[in-house]
Amino acid sequence: MTGKGWSSTLEGFRGALLGCGDDDLLLCERTGESDPFEAFAGRFPHRYVQGGFSEAELVLTALGLALADFRTVVASTASFLVGKAYDQIRHGVALPRLPLCLAGTGSGLCLGEEGAPSQMLEDLTLMRALPGMTVLVPCDGPSASALTLAACRADGPVYLRLSHQPRPVLYGDDDGPFTPGEGRLLREGREVTLCACGVMVHEALKAAEILSQQGLSPEVIDCYSVKPLPEQLILSSVRRTGCCVVAEEHGSSGGLSGALAEMLSQRYPVPLRFVTVGERFGQSGTTANLQEYYGLTYKEIVGAAAQAWAMRRR
């Protein structure tokens, strides 16, 4: 899984849109967006719309375009898209189950220096709580690209969480479909299940290397579909391992860890440990420093895996 270069999920998303020749697919960005998708606007001026000044206006404009039967993708900084436009998303998009793709760029801690307001660590919670909303968190360029196209074909609303952070490319172009409700088994093991999404998938793989050297054989799942969860994949893994660690670049309530806890506690209770930011807001700093400070590295996953394994009932 090396030698394929690096890319960010934002690049994957943008590549998918550029490569998609569907005239009915529109991209809607906020007027005054700091990082507009100029290549798309230049190549497809008739498919690019500068929506409102605020995220609320942006979502309303996109929603109106969707009512004129356009497949519409809305892209803006996750924190403001989810935070400022929650009312519009709830009443205008989720309630009538409109097929609209909400792409939260600059998610998690990736806008490091911009500080807490730009670092939403509860977006998965908020979006996951809306009935009928699909929530996807890709971990590399190719999976982001495939999931973008899946989101544009979905028959209901989708929240796609994207990051500017370049990460090693895990998947090839011929790695099969990425489908909402599915996940990927990246590494097989017997003793602990590591479930992760987004940038934390890469940390989980690093942790797995170290754990296996220490004699604990971990299974790694790329859980890119936070909602619906790939239940069968997760259940078949924890039935074998008997314990699970969840890692996400997110707060401790209601994200991927919350989703797994809800599902496993009812279907197959096993010891769980979470690697998250916890009950904290972000702050200014480089993304790498923040990830270290908030405990979002392979080291925490290694520790959590050892704890989860020790908690197994024998």
Next chain:
Amino acid sequence: MMDETRNFLESTALDVRRDVIRMVGVAKSGQLASALSLVDLLVFLYWQEMKISLSEPTWPERDRFIMGKRNGCPALYTVLARRGFFPRNELWNFRSLGAILQHHPQLRRTPGVDAPTGSSGMGLGIANGLALGLNRRKAPSRVFCLLGDSELETGPFWESAANATRLAVRGLVALIDCNLGERSLAPGRRSCHHFTEAFRSFGWRVFSADGHSFSSMEEAFTEGLADLGGPVAILIHTCLGKGVTLFEEGRWPHSEIAPGRDDVEQALKELNDRSGEGE
């Protein structure tokens, strides 16, 4: 306007008012006064002004109507039922469990509802996007968006008003229901007229009409809609509870609370007498 047309619209409005009262009476909840004030406007739109297809409700080139003012839904539902979008019997299930007629206009649940407007201040923003989309589809459709005058005092409304000119949408008509007469204004609140200049400063053309006179509405719509190259606002002056003396004279203490059975009976009797029918 020909006498024949006006007589037809007036008698239709009377029928609609009676159904609105029955509907809210059966539901024992809902805002009657707001709905009654909108009846004449909606009758004018759906029988006179808007291009809709009775045989193909989802005709892509139809004019669209966005109901920003949730409280007026009983009037919209009655009009939609009478225009054949769904059976009139559905009116008697308004606001009850499982009904297609919710308190707010719900897209994909109520036939004939063109946009979801669950939260106040949303309507105009959606209208912008919808009009833009229809422009891009080269559809001749126009988008009418009805807004309550209290929405003029919300922030999102003005973002949308500015956005309409920036997006250069064509075929957009905002209808502002001005039911706050100078008399009934709470201290510190402004009437619609104070916003005319604000609209103009954003590049809108502004007109006004008496929302209870079909001739006045026809005149304003003819003049205003002659050029839809930019956004147009029409201030529709209405009277809360129009058509029912009890409401018009403000004898019902709180216009937004559903009336009791006696009030409903009295209101219906008044309208029946006016139409020359006994119940």
